Amino acid sequence: MAQKKQPAVLCPQCELNDVCRQYEKDDALRAAGESLGDVTPQNNVAKGVSVCQAENRFEYLYAVHEGAFKSVVTLPGGEERVTGFHFAGEIIGAEGVSTGKYGRTVVALQDGQVCYFPETAFSADENDNSKIRQGLLMAMSHQVKNEQWTGLMAAHRAEQRVALFLFMISKRFEFHGFSSDEFRLPMSRDDIASYLGLAVETVSRSFQKLKGAGMIQVSGRNVILEDRDALQGFS
Amino acid sequence: MAQKKQPAVLCPQCELNDVCRQYEKDDALRAAGESLGDVTPQNNVAKGVSVCQAENRFEYLYAVHEGAFKSVVTLPGGEERVTGFHFAGEIIGAEGVSTGKYGRTVVALQDGQVCYFPETAFSADENDNSKIRQGLLMAMSHQVKNEQWTGLMAAHRAEQRVALFLFMISKRFEFHGFSSDEFRLPMSRDDIASYLGLAVETVSRSFQKLKGAGMIQVSGRNVILEDRDALQGFS
DNA sequence: CGCCAGTTTGACTAGTATCAAGGTTAGTGG
DNA sequence: CCACTAACCTTGATACTAGTCAAACTGGCG
Numbered sequence: 001m002a003q004k005k006q007p008a009v010l011c012p013q014c015e016l017n018d019v020c021r022q023y024e025k026d027d028a029l030r031a032a033g034e035s036l037g038d039v040t041p042q043n044n045v046a047k048g049v050s051v052c053q054a055e056n057r058f059e060y061l062y063a064v065h066e067g068a069f070k071s072v073v074t075l076p077g078g079e080e081r082v083t084g085f086h087f088a089g090e091i092i093g094a095e096g097v098s099t100g101k102y103g104r105t106v107v108a109l110q111d112g113q114v115c116y117f118p119e120t121a122f123s124a125d126e127n128d129n130s131k132i133r134q135g136l137l138m139a140m141s142h143q144v145k146n147e148q149w150t151g152l153m154a155a156h157r158a159e160q161r162v163a164l165f166l167f168m169i170s171k172r173f174e175f176h177g178f179s180s181d182e183f184r185l186p187m188s189r190d191d192i193a194s195y196l197g198l199a200v201e202t203v204s205r206s207f208q209k210l211k212g213a214g215m216i217q218v219s220g221r222n223v224i225l226e227d228r229d230a231l232q233g234f235s
Numbered sequence: 236m237a238q239k240k241q242p243a244v245l246c247p248q249c250e251l252n253d254v255c256r257q258y259e260k261d262d263a264l265r266a267a268g269e270s271l272g273d274v275t276p277q278n279n280v281a282k283g284v285s286v287c288q289a290e291n292r293f294e295y296l297y298a299v300h301e302g303a304f305k306s307v308v309t310l311p312g313g314e315e316r317v318t319g320f321h322f323a324g325e326i327i328g329a330e331g332v333s334t335g336k337y338g339r340t341v342v343a344l345q346d347g348q349v350c351y352f353p354e355t356a357f358s359a360d361e362n363d364n365s366k367i368r369q370g371l372l373m374a375m376s377h378q379v380k381n382e383q384w385t386g387l388m389a390a391h392r393a394e395q396r397v398a399l400f401l402f403m404i405s406k407r408f409e410f411h412g413f414s415s416d417e418f419r420l421p422m423s424r425d426d427i428a429s430y431l432g433l434a435v436e437t438v439s440r441s442f443q444k445l446k447g448a449g450m451i452q453v454s455g456r457n458v459i460l461e462d463r464d465a466l467q468g469f470s
Numbered sequence: 471c472g473c474c475a476g477t478t479t480g481a482c483t484a485g486t487a488t489c490a491a492g493g494t495t496a497g498t499g500g
Numbered sequence: 501c502c503a504c505t506a507a508c509c510t511t512g513a514t515a516c517t518a519g520t521c522a523a524a525c526t527g528g529c530g
Contacts, residue, residue: 073387076468083386095383098250098376103383137368140375141333144382148330148338151318151385152308154396154432158518161389189477197389199519204478220477220527233311393486424509434487439510455495455509 014089016063016115016135042115045069045108051092054105058096060116061136064088067112068186070195071104082194084150085109085169085187089176091139109186146172153196161196162206163231166216170228181228185221249324250377251298251350251370277350280304280343286327289340293331295351296371299323302347303421305430306339317429319385320344320404320422324411326374344421381407388431396431397441398466401451405463416463420456 042065045051051062054073069086083104086092092114095103117136149168153161174180185192193200210216215231217224225231277300280286286297289308304321318339321327327349330338352371384403388396409415420427428435445451450466452459460466 073383075387081387081390083383094376095380096376098373099380103380134368136372137375138333140372140379141329141331143379144375145330145334145338147379147382147386148308148318151382151388152310152316153386154389155316155429156432188475194390197391200476201478201520202518205518208478423507435508436488436510437486440486443510 014063014065016091016117016139042113045112045114047108047110049108051106051108051114052096052102054102056102058093058100058102059119060093061097061119062092062106062114062116063139064090064092065113065115068109069106069112070109070187070191071106073104080194081197082187082191084147085195087172087176088178090146090172091136091143094140094143097136097140109191150195158196158198158202159206159209160234161198162192162203163210163215163234165192165196166210166223166225167228167231170225170231181225183223185223188221249298249300250374251326251352277348280347280349282343282345284343286341286343286349287331287337289337291337293328293334293336294354295328296332296354297327297341297349297351298374299325299327300348300350303344304341304347305344305422305426306341308339315429317422317426319382320430322407322411323413325381325407326371326378329375329378332371332375344426385430393431393433393437394441394444395469396433397427397438398445398450398469400427400431401445401458401460402463402466405460405466416460418458420458423456 045067051069052060064086066088068088069092070082071084071086071092072080073083074080086106092106093102096119146168149164153164156164169183169185170180173183187195189200189203193203196203198206207216207218210231211218215225215227215234217226280302286304287295299321301323303323304327305317306319306321306327307315308318309315321341327341328337331354381403384399388399391399404418404420405415408418422430424435424438428438431438433441442451442453445466446453450460450462450469452461
């Protein structure tokens with residue numbers, strides 16, 4: 001797997017860090033052989049492998065420690081569509097908290113690591129998990145905000161959607177402390193097309209147009225944003 | 236205001252009911268003159284009035300007790316777009332929990348009532364609010380699920396978007412115990428068009444086509460779903 | 471070096487926005 | 501209660517955007 005990875009979130013930056021006993025463990029508690037109980041070991045996930053499957057019983061909420069993931073739903077007609085991406089520091093499976101089952105299948109776009117929180121850690125009859133819930137609330141609120149972008153896609157033209165997409169990616173990378181104006185996209189043009197509700201060809205053409213307009217540089221999956229604010233203003 | 240209202244959620248059905256002291260108050264505590272402390276009075280909101288404004292400091296999270304609301308964002312270009320709808324039993328302002336400010340302006344589509352939860356009720360340094368957080372987690376997880384529909388809109392044709400929209404509305408009404416196959420839409424065609432990213436004319440034509448196909452009956456804002464599953468399968 | 475998945479480019483067609491006008495409904499005031 | 505007005509909704513004709521089909525190209529990997 002020679003593909004370059006997305007960088008990992010440092011645990012201190014993770015919204016869930018004070019919930020995550022992995023973090024404590026690494027620091028001080030490792031020697032004590034403390035029972036990890038119900039929280040957050042880290043797990044490797046190889047490229048193409050799924051973290052959770054739509055319709056399966058909700059057992060764990062996940063947080064991305066390293067790598068990038070896509071959520072996929074299968075429409076009634078059998079067609080698959082990408083509904084979102086999850087980067088380091090973000091959560092996976094949020095919809096399961098209320099429904100009791102996963103609503104989307106989440107697949108690794110590259111080798112990565114996830115931390116996980118068993119459903120029992122925030123079930124109704126627990127008392128001593130105030131901190132966990134606080135962290136989850138924050139992360140979930142963030143997801144609500146991220147998904148808000150997605151909803152706006154329908155209202156834009158192809159070129160604008162791609163611009164908005166790049167802007168969103170950039171903002172999220174920036175939030176988690178990664179480079180915001182020069183990065184390698186972890187997903188294929190097909191994934192982007194599916195996510196934006198466009199044909200692959202249209203995505204490709206849009207990239208070229210933005211390039212021609214001097215807003216970005218593109219070479220395959222490598223992207224440099226020449227003028228991020230122009231991208232936004234354009235949308 | 237002669238317009239017929241959307242029905243109200245009964246408090247026992249509300250996801251936030253065990254968080255809501257209003258409910259207790261109505262039941263047993265009213266006589267005791269119990270301090271309501273930091274939670275959930277109900278407030279009337281007249282048609283066209285906003286509950287919260289984008290960019291303002293996040294002070295309260297709201298729950299819809301009665302009525303229907305729309306969220307609106309103003310794009311960089313100055314254009315306004317509808318990003319979502321909120322019905323009885325659903326929450327308003329979720330994105331503020333993490334960002335500290337509202338991300339959208341939320342406006343009443345008709346006279347209604349909201350319950351509200353001050354920011355302090357679930358801030359990090361409180362201990363005794365486990366139940367509140369539990370209720371909020373549930374409600375927020377629901378919102379994540381609802382917004383997932385929105386993201387799928389971009390991937391569909393006009394007619395399919397409208398079908399999916401009606402299906403989504405129906406599902407949400409059903410979840411909160413209202414009639415799921417016959418209802419009056421609280422929002423205008425303009426709102427629907429903005430939300431779906433279509434021209435008003437296209438929305439109108441789509442309604443007529445679905446009608447012609449025998450999937451629905453429409454008369455202005457009154458809708459009867461003849462075959463809800465067909466609507467979904469169609470999408 | 472050559473294969474293969476992923477990406478780009480081109481030509482043509484289908485679907486949707488736009489422009490324009492007519493019709494309907496809800497809310498207002500007499 | 502009815503007439504009036506403004507907002508809302510529907511319908512029609514045309515222009516343009518994006519989807520589809522087809523094919524060539526590129527880069528990573530055996």
